[in-house]
Amino acid sequence: MPATLDQVARAAGVSRATAARVFSGNPRVSEEARRAVESAAMQLGYVPNGAARSLAGRRSDSVGVVVPEPGSILFLDQLMPRLLRGIGEELSANGLQMVLFAPQSTADLQRLEQYLAGGHVDAVLLLALHESDSLPTRLQARGIPTVFGGRPRPGLDVSFVDVDNHAGGRTATEHLIELGRRRIAHIAGPAHVPGAQERLDGFREAMWKAALRADFVEHGTLDRDGGELAMGRLLAMAGEIDAVFAASDAMAAGAMWALQVLGRRVPDDVAVIGFDDSPLAAATQPPLSSVRQPIEDMGREMARLVLSLSAVRGQSSRQMVLGPELSVRESTVMVR
Amino acid sequence: MPATLDQVARAAGVSRATAARVFSGNPRVSEEARRAVESAAMQLGYVPNGAARSLAGRRSDSVGVVVPEPGSILFLDQLMPRLLRGIGEELSANGLQMVLFAPQSTADLQRLEQYLAGGHVDAVLLLALHESDSLPTRLQARGIPTVFGGRPRPGLDVSFVDVDNHAGGRTATEHLIELGRRRIAHIAGPAHVPGAQERLDGFREAMWKAALRADFVEHGTLDRDGGELAMGRLLAMAGEIDAVFAASDAMAAGAMWALQVLGRRVPDDVAVIGFDDSPLAAATQPPLSSVRQPIEDMGREMARLVLSLSAVRGQSSRQMVLGPELSVRESTVMVR
DNA sequence: CCGCGCGATGGAAGCGGTTTCACCAATGCC
DNA sequence: GGCATTGGTGAAACCGCTTCCATCGCGCGG
Structure with a gap:
């Protein structure tokens, strides 16, 4: 039922080969023929058949x-x-x-x-x-x-x-260190998620290089609640902390919330940085620093x-x- | 380079037609021929060419x-x-x-x-x-x-x-009414989102039928923060409220949080119901009632x-x- | 013993394009 | 003016598979 190239060619008064050239963008077609074919195609509502195309052309685009x-x-x-x-x-x-x-x-x-x-x-x-x-x-x-x-x-x-998740984790951590923070915690993603693991390694590397303790680490479920819960555990475990790097913006938002509820000021008492620079990062109070991956x-x-x-x-x-x-x-x- | 049906047929010692029948599930093939074709196909790593298939068969599956x-x-x-x-x-x-x-x-x-x-x-x-x-x-x-x-x-x-978003909104609201709640608020989605609008209409219909005030309504951005903010506005506007129906689980979670921070007990003081019955609903504290759409x-x-x-x-x-x-x-x- | 019906098979005609190749007219050059 | 180019064109050969149709062998009832 749909029009075929043959019909278009016939209607345009040219051969099928010429009509084909028009649609495949082959320049060796006279302006006249091209116009005739194009108007005939328009008239008939022609759309090239994909199957035939890929079969003959050996590619599917x-x-x-x-x-x-x-x-x-x-x-x-x-x-x-x-x-x-x-x-x-x-x-x-x-x-x-x-x-x-x-x-x-x-x-x-x-x-x-x-x-x-x-x-x-x-x-x-x-x-x-x-x-x-x-x-x-x-x-x-x-x-x-x-x-x-x-x-x-x-x-x-x-x-x-x-x-580069590793470099990302390192960069975030170094940023906190440059700010003068020393007791820095990390809220990591699930251990089995490769990207999350690399971010954790980056954190460890930066802390190690700066000769800081790198063992304030809790794992969370990557979402806001995960961050909130992990933050709670961190405070219970590590006591006073002056910065947190979370492996996702959602977790960072949750962590920030938990901190604020407990009376900590961000960033005055605790600096917080997230990861991925998602829309969420700009919407928190205060807006969240983050690591932007060029996705x-x-x-x-x-x-x-x-x-x-x-x-x-x-x-x-x-x-x-x-x-x-x-x-x-x-x-x-x-x-x- | 990839094997064709022809090669398979030849290797199996049958005609192309017979080989084709094997792959198209045509039952009119002897057990013997079928086995020969299948093993030849395996040997050659044959995969039918999709383009040729759709072209000849006039369907793409x-x-x-x-x-x-x-x-x-x-x-x-x-x-x-x-x-x-x-x-x-x-x-x-x-x-x-x-x-x-x-x-x-x-x-x-x-x-x-x-x-x-x-x-x-x-x-x-x-x-x-x-x-x-x-x-x-x-x-x-x-x-x-x-x-x-x-x-x-x-x-x-x-x-x-x-x-049925309308019925969903109605059902959620009726549930709250049956619980004996009377000052019921609704956190709606953005006005331009069709589904959200219908949920709001369902809310209004149920309230109307029960002869209750249906004007405690705030719009939110469908996410958790939207719910939190809208809840704040509702409390400021409507004062005491004994139930909230939110157009999404995320907003309901945010609303519940806002209520709890302000000292309201859920569900004792304020009942909360969400929408969509997402994984989130089971994870909140307390777990969130919701409307499950059969998606x-x-x-x-x-x-x-x-x-x-x-x-x-x-x-x-x-x-x-x-x-x-x-x-x-x-x-x-x-x-x- | 013969014709018939039936299941299995192969030959061959497409499906709707792309692309090679030969051809022709018009052009440029010596 | 003859001859090699060159651009535009059409005929035809595929691309790999589906499916119609004719054929064939065979068991069966008459």
Whole structure:
């Protein structure tokens, strides 16, 4: 029922080949023919058939993105939308369609593998590993360019782009130290979340270098309540503390709240810094300093990387780590 | 480079037609031939080419889902993942691949329209309308089965599945009234969010029917802070209040916090009920009563509906509204 | 013993594009 | 003015799979 290229060509009085050239942006078409084809297409409401296109052209002009389950650190602090925006923008700019997949079961994963291997996409971006996932390996084997978002488990020879969580944790901590704070606590994320672990390591490194105690550490659930509870435990355990670095803005907000309820002034008594520089950070009272990870850039770089991998096949894997940036607000201003 | 059906057939010593029958689940194949084909396929690592499949078979065995920008009510209280789970499960069960799209700009929307109209998907699920979106109309015109999640703007003759926000608001309010509460406040969502508006209407209807004042209403930003602030304004405005119904669990949590800080006991002095029955509701102190919308069911029904629309073409549009359910916890127990 | 129905099979015609190749007219050059 | 270019064009060969249709072998009832 939908119009075909053949019909358009006939209506325009040219051959199918010429009509095809018009739609594939081939410049070797006379202005006259081009106009005829375009108006015929408009008239008939022609839309090229994607299946036929990919079959004949051996490419689909689309890139698959496999997103993780919610609960991943990417969903905290609104990271996911920013990442997808970065990816989407870069792909769009290259005329490619971003296609998302959210597999939920093992069966889904299997079907997805078939789908991705079946030529529906030209390349794949993997946003987080479902544990012991065979997907990346299988895709590699099929020669489908693949790039990870975030560091995959070590030992895999794959391309990835990551933000530097370690440097982020270090930077946040150093900022507090430069402020003159000495009894600095850290509210870490769950131990099994890789990014959170690296932030903790960054904290430890900075404290170690400054010869400060690095054992005021509590783990929280990454959300506001987690921060509130962890703060309570920290105060009970460590007594007076003059700064807190939380592994997420939500936890920092919770911690700040707990401090204020107990009569501590922020930043006068206790400086607080969060992580991710989410919208939340600007909305707290006082506004929260935070570490801004270039997540949009990460998305853009992932897209660029996978595009370059698809352009020239047989390339070796490439890695990239993007540095963080401090976003200083009232919660860590110098007051003494 | 990847193996083709032809190679598999040759390796198995059968014709391409027979090999094809094996993969399309056609039962008219001898056990012997089937085994030969399957082992040959395994050997060669054969995966059917999706493009060729859809071209020849005139269907893609996949369904597109267009998700809205974050900020939509669907992203609040973890609604989105639940909805996608429902859709995904039902599609999976029917052997279909769920394919997500997150257009961000007008240009994206245009490319997406081409993509969807180009036969890449058999049907489309639209999760929220970007205002004045021509997408649904264009898809309808192309004969692509389309179903909305949530009620589209009135006047459109389209199929949709929605949860009953009005009934939800009414149910929550009636619950509070049955508890014997009389001065009941409502923390509503932003006025421009359709679902939130309906919840407010439900609140008003229930109060009206019970001949109670329905003007203790404040709007909030749907998140915890919004609830906290709105609660403050309500107490300042209305003085003593014995129950609060908030349009989201996050706002209810914020409100409950504000009440407790000011020395009110929940539920003894003030009963609090939220909306959406999110994970958050079970985690507050005391646990929060809430209105559970059958979001997974909504997803499943959307999938079912669009499948039935694709099965028989030329069907008229169909609508469906799913009723809410009360989830009673400690924040609204009877204490007098 | 023969024709019939039936399940299994292979041949072949598409599905709707892309792309190579040959061709032709018009142009530029010596 | 002859000849090599060059830009625009169309014919036709695929791309890899589905599916219709004809064929074939076989067990069966008449």
